[in-house]
Amino acid sequence: MKKRNVIICALLYLAAILAIVVLEKFLPPTHIALAVLKKGCIYSLVAVSMNLLNGFTGLFSLGQAGFMLIGAYTYAVLTIPVAERDSVYMYFDGGIIQFSVPVFVGLLAAGLLAALLAWLIGLPVLRLKSDYLAIATLGFAEIIRAFFQWDELGVITNGSNMLRKYPTFTTTLFPFLVCSACIAVIVLLIHSSYGRAFHAIRDDEIAAEAMGINLAKHKRLSFCISSFFAGVGGGLLAMYQTSIQAMTFKSAMTYEILLIVVIGGLGSVTGSCIASFLFIASSEWWLRFLDTEMTIGNFKVPLLRAGFRKVVFSIIIMVIVLFARKGIMGDHEFSIDGICSFFKNLGKKKEVKS
Amino acid sequence: MSTNVLRVEDVTMQFGGVVAVDNLSLEVNEGEIVALIGPNGAGKTTAFNCITGVYEPTNGRVSFYGKELVESYPHGKMKKTYIGENAGRYTKRLVQTPDKITKEGIARTFQNIRLFSSMTVFENVLIAKHMRAKQNFLTATFRLNHAEEKRMREETMELLKMQHLDHLKDEIAGSLPYGIQRRLEIARALATNPKLLLLDEPAAGMNPQETLELAEFIRQIRDEYKLTIFIIEHHMDLVMQISDRLYVLDFGKLLAQGTPEEIQNDQRVIDAYLGVSEDA
Numbered sequence: 001m002k003k004r005n006v007i008i009c010a011l012l013y014l015a016a017i018l019a020i021v022v023l024e025k026f027l028p029p030t031h032i033a034l035a036v037l038k039k040g041c042i043y044s045l046v047a048v049s050m051n052l053l054n055g056f057t058g059l060f061s062l063g064q065a066g067f068m069l070i071g072a073y074t075y076a077v078l079t080i081p082v083a084e085r086d087s088v089y090m091y092f093d094g095g096i097i098q099f100s101v102p103v104f105v106g107l108l109a110a111g112l113l114a115a116l117l118a119w120l121i122g123l124p125v126l127r128l129k130s131d132y133l134a135i136a137t138l139g140f141a142e143i144i145r146a147f148f149q150w151d152e153l154g155v156i157t158n159g160s161n162m163l164r165k166y167p168t169f170t171t172t173l174f175p176f177l178v179c180s181a182c183i184a185v186i187v188l189l190i191h192s193s194y195g196r197a198f199h200a201i202r203d204d205e206i207a208a209e210a211m212g213i214n215l216a217k218h219k220r221l222s223f224c225i226s227s228f229f230a231g232v233g234g235g236l237l238a239m240y241q242t243s244i245q246a247m248t249f250k251s252a253m254t255y256e257i258l259l260i261v262v263i264g265g266l267g268s269v270t271g272s273c274i275a276s277f278l279f280i281a282s283s284e285w286w287l288r289f290l291d292t293e294m295t296i297g298n299f300k301v302p303l304l305r306a307g308f309r310k311v312v313f314s315i316i317i318m319v320i321v322l323f324a325r326k327g328i329m330g331d332h333e334f335s336i337d338g339i340c341s342f343f344k345n346l347g348k349k350k351e352v353k354s
Numbered sequence: 355m356s357t358n359v360l361r362v363e364d365v366t367m368q369f370g371g372v373v374a375v376d377n378l379s380l381e382v383n384e385g386e387i388v389a390l391i392g393p394n395g396a397g398k399t400t401a402f403n404c405i406t407g408v409y410e411p412t413n414g415r416v417s418f419y420g421k422e423l424v425e426s427y428p429h430g431k432m433k434k435t436y437i438g439e440n441a442g443r444y445t446k447r448l449v450q451t452p453d454k455i456t457k458e459g460i461a462r463t464f465q466n467i468r469l470f471s472s473m474t475v476f477e478n479v480l481i482a483k484h485m486r487a488k489q490n491f492l493t494a495t496f497r498l499n500h501a502e503e504k505r506m507r508e509e510t511m512e513l514l515k516m517q518h519l520d521h522l523k524d525e526i527a528g529s530l531p532y533g534i535q536r537r538l539e540i541a542r543a544l545a546t547n548p549k550l551l552l553l554d555e556p557a558a559g560m561n562p563q564e565t566l567e568l569a570e571f572i573r574q575i576r577d578e579y580k581l582t583i584f585i586i587e588h589h590m591d592l593v594m595q596i597s598d599r600l601y602v603l604d605f606g607k608l609l610a611q612g613t614p615e616e617i618q619n620d621q622r623v624i625d626a627y628l629g630v631s632e633d634a
């Protein structure tokens with residue numbers, strides 16, 4: 001990267017932090033915009049981590065919700081303060097874990113446990129070709145969900161009851177800083193020798209192998225790293241929601257993230273981030289009005305009723321999938337140079353016209 | 355007598371009931387250019403795939419510089435359905451993935467070009483340096499390997515310069531003209547520092563002028579990189595011009611072997627393969 005671009009990026013980053021600080025100062029803390037920002041950050045991270053596997057390595061895995069669940073539970077179980085355990089684990093005599101760790105240790109453990117599980121199932125699962133891999137990972141996520149609801153494990157997972165009272169965050173800066181740091185690490189990885197090897201595997205497995213790239217090892221590595229960040233994302237989601245239940249980590253969550261990845265563009269980190277914020281903002285905020293009946297004067301606007309939002313949303317997604325299959329960004333990145341050249345070209349075109 | 359580089363012994367590759375390679379034995383010695391010729395579907399590419407670990411041969415052994423690379427015998431379902439020869443001779447199974455074999459020093463190109471088409475020319479060659487790098491994913495991610503990365507990039511650039519591809523280094527490989535893609539694929543194979551280079555129909559789709567240049571190019575890389583070359587090719591002028599020895603394959607079986615003159619005058623080869631095309 002050119003020095004100028006590094007400086008511009010750093011300035012943009014600082015500006016984003018400043019914007020968050022200002023928003024938090026002037027908006028009421030319960031304002032929907034702040035919620036969208038928080039959730040958007042977390043979804044950016046999980047979408048980018050899914051993109052690392054599906055977009056950059058070309059492995060079509062659908063286990064994201066499962067790894068997020070592991071992360072969320074690991075974080076929650078490890079960080080609930082000892083004093084609160086009796087009330088949280090009320091049906092299980094306070095559970096068997098009688099210690100708690102700091103927030104960052106909890107988040108790190110969330111990622112590590114998700115990565116460990118990915119490592120364990122990676123060997124058999126990653127041998128499967130595309131569709132079968134998707135089915136196997138989807139099945140794995142469902143099994144994990146059932147496993148965490150199992151009453152026998154209640155002393156650790158609280159069975160099908162909620163986990164709550166673990167430390168959460170109030171400021172939007174927290175998820176923003178953690179997620180941007182994680183995404184930065186993923187970007188560094190993508191641009192390293194290993195990232196190139198993943199890219200080669202995506203382009204042509206047989207050629208990659210002929211170039212000395214150990215397929216099993218590199219696929220497993222990508223799977224573990226992707227799961228690590230999905231786990232961290234799950235931990236952050238637990239913090240955002242303030243209470244969690246295994247039930248909510250359904251495959252629908254994986255599909256949401258997959259949609260974000262596809263809308264943003266397979267193989268584009270910035271695409272995934274932009275799509276995350278657009279997706280969260282539309283589904284939780286901008287399209288909300290579709291769910292409430294509205295009358296203008298005497299005229300009752302047709303179609304607007306509870307559930308209509310989902311219909312419109314599905315149609316938008318179908319249109320994107322049908323007509324813009326490469327997503328917003330394709331596999332390009334949003335870059336300073338790109339914007340500069342865009343405006344330069346715009347200038348040139350105008351000159352030609354005049 | 356120069357060192358033996360590649361030795362293929364009794365290799366049979368059977369797909370279901372089809373014997374694609376039938377009891378093939380051959381040798382390639384250091385510094386030689388040896389050609390494998392034969393009609394379409396004779397099993398030439400399959401033979402390459404058995405050598406490079408893409409397929410596990412049904413029966414037989416492959417060794418490289420005297421070291422055993424691959425060995426197998428009919429097992430599992432194949433035990434009953436095997437219709438090839440030498441069924442009892444091999445009793446060991448040694449299977450290696452293609453990346454291990456590349457690491458041993460055998461590089462290859464593919465009949466239907468297989469570049470990393472969405473990557474640049476530079477990255478295509480740089481990939482080859484990954485396998486011998488000492489970094490791990492953490493040192494690579496956090497740029498603690500910058501000395502190594504720098505060396506990898508320098509070696510890549512050097513190779514591109516030698517191959518006269520440096521002016522194209524930032525082009526996307528998939529968008530290059532066909533002939534250049536072929537050359538890039540060879541350059542990429544060279545970047546793995548091979549001792550033996552397997553070329554699968556490198557002149558396919560080239561005009562006579564380009565074919566002539568390719569012949570010169572193959573000789574040149576053999577000398578410059580001290581390589582041994584094993585080549586599958588249909589262009590007879592090219593084959594006869596550059597190869598020291600030839601093996602002729604027909605229906606998976608070895609039909610003949612010898613120097614270009616011997617092969618050109620071999621009646622069986624003329625009937626089965628060279629035949630009309632040489633007369634016309």
Ligand SMILES: Nc1ncnc2c1ncn2[C@@H]1O[C@H](COP(=O)(O)OP(=O)(O)O)[C@@H](O)[C@H]1O
Binds near residue numbers: 395396
């Ligand atoms: N994976 C495979 N499964 C079944 N048959 C195969 C496979 N690979 C090659 N064959 C068969 O083996 C025979 C030889 O093919 P090939 O080695 O590509 O021939 P050549 O390269 O000499 O033109 C063909 O009949 C082909 O159909």
Ligand SMILES: [Mg+2]
Binds near residue numbers: 399465
């Ligand atoms: Mg062939």
